Amino acid sequence: MALIPLPLERLLRQLGKLPGLGPRSAQRVALSLLQKPEALAELQRNLADVAAQLGICEHCGNLAFNGRAAPVCEVCANPARNTGVLCVVEGVADIWALERSGVFTGRYHVLGGVVSALNGVGPEDVRIPQLVKRVRTDEVQEVILALGASVDGQTTCQIITDRLMPQGVAVSTLAKGMPVGAAVDYLDEGTLSLALAGRQRVA
Amino acid sequence: MALIPLPLERLLRQLGKLPGLGPRSAQRVALSLLQKPEALAELQRNLADVAAQLGICEHCGNLAFNGRAAPVCEVCANPARNTGVLCVVEGVADIWALERSGVFTGRYHVLGGVVSALNGVGPEDVRIPQLVKRVRTDEVQEVILALGASVDGQTTCQIITDRLMPQGVAVSTLAKGMPVGAAVDYLDEGTLSLALAGRQRVA
Numbered sequence: 001m002a003l004i005p006l007p008l009e010r011l012l013r014q015l016g017k018l019p020g021l022g023p024r025s026a027q028r029v030a031l032s033l034l035q036k037p038e039a040l041a042e043l044q045r046n047l048a049d050v051a052a053q054l055g056i057c058e059h060c061g062n063l064a065f066n067g068r069a070a071p072v073c074e075v076c077a078n079p080a081r082n083t084g085v086l087c088v089v090e091g092v093a094d095i096w097a098l099e100r101s102g103v104f105t106g107r108y109h110v111l112g113g114v115v116s117a118l119n120g121v122g123p124e125d126v127r128i129p130q131l132v133k134r135v136r137t138d139e140v141q142e143v144i145l146a147l148g149a150s151v152d153g154q155t156t157c158q159i160i161t162d163r164l165m166p167q168g169v170a171v172s173t174l175a176k177g178m179p180v181g182a183a184v185d186y187l188d189e190g191t192l193s194l195a196l197a198g199r200q201r202v203a
Numbered sequence: 204m205a206l207i208p209l210p211l212e213r214l215l216r217q218l219g220k221l222p223g224l225g226p227r228s229a230q231r232v233a234l235s236l237l238q239k240p241e242a243l244a245e246l247q248r249n250l251a252d253v254a255a256q257l258g259i260c261e262h263c264g265n266l267a268f269n270g271r272a273a274p275v276c277e278v279c280a281n282p283a284r285n286t287g288v289l290c291v292v293e294g295v296a297d298i299w300a301l302e303r304s305g306v307f308t309g310r311y312h313v314l315g316g317v318v319s320a321l322n323g324v325g326p327e328d329v330r331i332p333q334l335v336k337r338v339r340t341d342e343v344q345e346v347i348l349a350l351g352a353s354v355d356g357q358t359t360c361q362i363i364t365d366r367l368m369p370q371g372v373a374v375s376t377l378a379k380g381m382p383v384g385a386a387v388d389y390l391d392e393g394t395l396s397l398a399l400a401g402r403q404r405v406a
Contacts, residue, residue, distance in 0.1 A: 003277050003302050005268040007252035014242070014249055019235050020228040028222045031296055033250075034266055039217075040254050046217055047236075047247050049210035054237060063237055065208040074206050093234055099206050 008034075059134075061110030061127055063092050075099075075107055082106040084141040088131060088160065090114050090148060098146065106144075109134065114147060114156040123159050132163050142170040149176060211237075262337075264313030264330055266295050278302075278310055285309040287344040291334060291363065293317050293356070297349060309347075312337065317350060317359040326362050335366050345373040352379060 004012070008030065015026035033040045055064040055071025064071035075081055075095070085106030089095055095108050111126040123129075135143060143164060147153035161171050177195040178187060187195070207215070211233065218229035236243045258267040258274025267274035278284055278298070288309030292298055298311050314329040326332075338346060346367060350356035364374050380398035381390060390398070 003299065005256065007249065007256060008268065011246075011249040011253050014246055019231045021223070021232070025223040027296060027299070029224070031294070032222050034253070034257060035295070037254070037257065040250065040257075043214075043217060044247065044250050044254065046210065046214040047243065047250070050214050050237070051240070051243050051247065053208065053210060054240065054243070065211065091234070092238070093230060096206065096230075 060108045061112060061130075062095055062108055080105075083138060085144065086131075086135065086138075086140050086142070087144045087146050089146050090153070094146060104144075106142075111147075111156070114150075114152045115159055116152040116155075118152075123163075126156070128156075128160060128163065131160065132167075135164060135167055135169055140169055142172070145171065145173045147173075149174075263311045264315060264333075265298055265311055283308075286341060288347065289334075289338065289341075289343050289345070290347045290349050292349050293351060301349065307347075309345075314350075314359070317353075317355045318362055319355040319358075321355075326366075329359070331359075331363060331366065334363065335370075338367060338370055338372050343372055345375070348374065348376045350376075352377075 012023070012026050012030055015021055015029055016023045018026075021029065033043060050065075053065040053067040055067065056062075057064040057071055057073035057076055059076040060073060062073035062075060064073040066072065066077075082105050086109050087098065087104055087106055088109045088111060089098070090111055090113060092110060095110070098104050098108075109127065109131050111128065111131070113121055113126045115121055115123050115126060115128075131143075134140065143160070145157045145160060147156055157173050164171050175198065176191070177198055178184070178191065184192070215226070215229050215233055218224055218232055219226045221229075224232065236246060253268075256268040256270040258270065259265075260267040260274055260276035260279055262279040263276060265276035265278060267276040269275065269280075285308050289312050290301065290307055290309055291312045291314060292301070293314055293316060295313060298313070301307050301311075312330065312334050314331065314334070316324055316329045318324055318326050318329060318331075334346075337343065346363070348360045348363060350359055360376050367374050378401065379394070380401055381387070381394065387395070
């Protein structure tokens with residue numbers, strides 16, 4: 001259809017492939033931008049600003065925004081962070097969530113995914129070899145596996161544990177149990193049995 | 204939080220205000236772009252291409268993509284389109300929908316909204332004065348009001364009808380009734396009563 005020219009068609013196609021967007025929502029987003037030229041210009045500016053500074057931290061795989069040739073993220077560049085403890089996460093969004101909680105003072109290691117037989121992702125496809133090497137060279141004392149409580153997440157925990165065992169480093173996973181604010185009668189059986197098995201003595 | 208630098212913060216805030224997106228989906232969209240630099244570059248390219256050509260048709264208010272100082276849209280620039288019939292729509296997305304059906308061969312007039320007492324939108328805030336002027340100068344014979352079957356849409360139809368009456372132009376609205384594929388027992392009462400009132404004799 002000549003009504004939608006090729007550049008707009010390309011924009012619509014790309015927007016429609018972004019997570020959470022489909023063809024219809026891409027059309028709404030595009031129209032809202034096209035009808036406010038200042039919003040379109042602002043988005044171009046914002047993307048350019050981010051792209052100019054963006055890099056991947058060469059230590060941990062986190063996003064780095066110092067725009068240098070050897071990018072280092074905020075966490076790895078912070079001398080106050082404990083270098084002896086590594087928290088292994090699937091993606092950058094997990095770091096953001098953990099930093100919001102503000103209780104972790106060590107450093108991170110971003111796997112960039114989890115091992116998944118179903119999706120054909122092997123241990124070498126995520127940054128597990130880099131983790132093993134880093135634990136050795138950085139003299140890490142503890143590794144906390146903060147991966148999702150899914151089958152793939154737990155498989156990945158097992159694989160990492162097996163590979164780190166020979167190095168004599170302490171490996172732990174996040175506690176499993178009731179989330180804060182949960183009602184017992186709404187919990188699924190899996191969570192309930194884990195919460196029961198991991199019950200904590202109070203008296 | 205220093206972890207999310209100002210440019211990214213600005214990008215997240217803007218993405219979160221786009222229609223259909225919120226803070227969380229904006230974060231997912233941004234991360235999917237940041238983790239694939241080629242996708243980020245492609246989006247920048249697509250936006251720049253569209254922005255370079257974008258204009259608003261000075262006749263009908265449709266988007267125009269010829270990048271000229273006096274933008275004219277595909278429909279108005281097409282000499283095969285009937286100049287005697289104007290289809291009045293609320294927005295550009297409506298033109299896209301009508302063009303997909305492929306049955307309308309006249310031209311369009313984009314109001315850029317509907318009159319709404321609740322939202323404080325008066326007849327002069329949408330392009331109704333331009334429509335009245337256009338009907339006079341372009342010697343339009345028929346105006347089809349293709350506005351939503353909402354209270355505001357129908358109020359706007361009435362206002363336009365009142366203003367066009369003195370000019371002796373034929374004014375019609377879209378038929379109301381059952382949508383194609385609808386089951387009678389799922390129709391709301393409003394649609395059913397309109398469908399009954401507008402019943403068509405077949406024998």
